[in-house]
Amino acid sequence: MEQQKQDETGGKEECLLCRITYSVYSNFPPMPSAMALNAETGEWFPFDRLKSYSSGYEMAEALGYAWACDCRGRAPKRFNEQFELRDFTGKRQAGVRYRVRAGSRVVAKGVTDAQGRTQRVSTGDAKQVFIDVAGS
Ligand SMILES: [Zn+2]
Numbered sequence: 001m002e003q004q005k006q007d008e009t010g011g012k013e014e015c016l017l018c019r020i021t022y023s024v025y026s027n028f029p030p031m032p033s034a035m036a037l038n039a040e041t042g043e044w045f046p047f048d049r050l051k052s053y054s055s056g057y058e059m060a061e062a063l064g065y066a067w068a069c070d071c072r073g074r075a076p077k078r079f080n081e082q083f084e085l086r087d088f089t090g091k092r093q094a095g096v097r098y099r100v101r102a103g104s105r106v107v108a109k110g111v112t113d114a115q116g117r118t119q120r121v122s123t124g125d126a127k128q129v130f131i132d133v134a135g136s
Contacts, residue, residue, distance in 0.1 A: 014055070019056055021063075084116050097110075100132075
């Protein structure tokens with residue numbers, strides 16, 4: 001089982017996102033008055049803090065796009081989504097039986113709530129998620 005993991009992470013090898021992030025920000029000259037933006041939270045922080053991080057992943061995290069990283073452990077909130085089902089007229093589909101698939105794997109099933117929403121679904125590293133709906 002350990003061996004299967006090696007291909008994904010290549011040991012401690014970092015993904016392109018982390019490597020590029022690190023090479024970009026670790027080479028910046030000190031900019032004491034500059035600020036950087038965390039795209040996820042909308043919070044600004046001192047730009048120089050980026051340079052204090054030892055990995056591209058930490059920088060990406062600070063900038064709010066670490067979710068796009070491919071090399072680190074799956075954060076629990078990653079791809080944690082809730083779907084809202086509506087019909088073609090835009091009407092919310094409450095009480096509809098649904099099934100959420102990531103590829104061929106069923107990751108959740110149930111009945112939509114009064115707002116037509118599914119439960120929160122953690123789809124791991126899936127890039128594409130499908131929803132099957134049972135006819136009413
Ligand atoms: Zn990464």
